[in-house]
Amino acid sequence: MNIISNIENRTTEPEHMTGKVAVVTGVTGQDGSYLSQFLLELGYSVYGVVRRTSQPQSGRALISHLLDSPNFNIVSGDLSDQGSLENIVRTTKPDEFYNLGAQSFVPESWISPIHTADVTGLGTLRCLEAIRIHAPECRFYQAGSSEQFGKVLEVPQNEETPFYPRSPYGCAKVFAFEITRNYRESHSLYACTGILFNHESPRRGIEFVTRKVSLSAARIKHRVQKTLEIGNVEAKRDWGFAGDYVQMMWKMLQNEKPDDYVISTGETHTVRDMIDVAFERIGMPLTWNGEGVGKYAVDEEGVKRVVTNERFFRPAEVDVLIGDPKKAIEDMGWKPVVGFEELIQMMVDSDDELVDNAIKKGEEVPIPMF
Ligand code: NAP
Ligand code: G4F
Secondary structure, three states, X not given: OEEEOOHHHOOOOOOOOOOOEEEEEOOOOHHHHHHHHHHHHOOOEEEEEEOOOOOOOHHHHHHHHHOOOOOEEEEEOOOOOHHHHHHHHHHHOOOEEEEOOOOOOOOHHHHOHHHHHHHHHHHHHHHHHHHHHHOOOOEEEEEXXXXXXXXXXXXXXXXXXXXXXXXXXXXXXXXXXXXHHHHHHHHOOOEEEEEEOXXXXXXXXXXXXXXXXXXXXXXXXXXXXXXXXXXXXXXXXXXXXXXXXXXXXXXXXOOOOOOOEEEOOOOOEEHHHHHHHHHHHOOOOOEEEOOHHHOEEEOOOOOEEEEEOHHHOOOOOOOEOOEOOHHHHHHHOOOOOOOHHHHHHHHHHHHHHHHHHHHHHOOOOOOOOO
């Protein structure tokens, strides 16, 4: 790994070692870590954009396994800073640019709407401008979201379904989608958006509902937590595996022409279904009682293991998401491999091991805080 904190000082051209050069924003996140791993396996040189944080080491946990690769480089930059993005594109001259960076947690977007619009929305435009000015041949992937469909106007949702975002995050992603299409049409950039439905993994951030549930189930199994507090368990999501989805991001940049695709499994499940799978996995089947915010679930001894808390409900909910991945399947032969139950079981098993190891080593057990 090379850490290039000031790429202005580079005196040589970037080394295009075994093949193409890719820039990845959001490299320290779930998708960025899987995508970078995949691109390195394909022989790419990867430049991962990392923003400055006070504790650089802890923020890079998901890419620690990539740091030894000679083709993996960290470059300093921020989606809110035009100059840093232009420097990166001008000096690395990428063949492909994957914009995965975002303020990606929906509830946070009501707390920090301006920041979310700036990073998640305008950040995309800043990347496109950097490419238009310094590397117009570079192919651009934008991380779109099923949150763009929001209060859905059609079931299932496909590439033609109109948008109706329900949060500042969803609105920012709609802007990012439209400006990407606009740069494709007005500047002839190879720029496209993958409209990805929820995708999860053991690398998912602990504030998102699947990981909150898998980590809580593991903690409850190991008796370091008694009860899981949750929000709206009747919301439905189309959940797939992040490792399957990043391959489609790459495929979208290998097409003859740029185009936008829905990436999803075509199945939907409630948060309640997902909790049931997780607790079955730890050998604690649940029975549900009550309604609305009074809903709760007990184990076989009658102990309350899940309770709903109004704090985790949203000002405006996206009730049901289910994507139609037909175009991706037919055009590109893509299909998701990991199914819903397998995905949740994989996450619970991983957190079981994480909690078990922490207890054995006498270390602090991670807590799902949100
Ligand atoms: P994630 O784990 O939350 O990662 C977000 C990444 O963005 C992190 O690397 C973060 O860096 C970076 N970032 C945040 N603010 C930034 C800034 N100002 N400048 C540069 N980088 C910044 O998200 P993910 O689940 O991997 O999702 C990847 C992308 O897909 C996001 O754009 C998300 O909105 C979108 N998406 C995700 C899903 C899903 O289900 N996972 C579905 C549809 C779309 P730090 O580590 O420094 O915070
Ligand atoms: O896991 P979530 O926080 O994901 P959400 O809001 O669907 O957003 C994720 O997927 C989007 C794609 O559709 C991405 F664009 C976005 O970046 C992010 O990755 O919540 C899923 C559902 C919601 O309906 C929420 O209300 O779970 C419900 N939920 C119920 N209780 C909860 C909780 N969500 C969270 N985070 N925490 C709860 O306690």
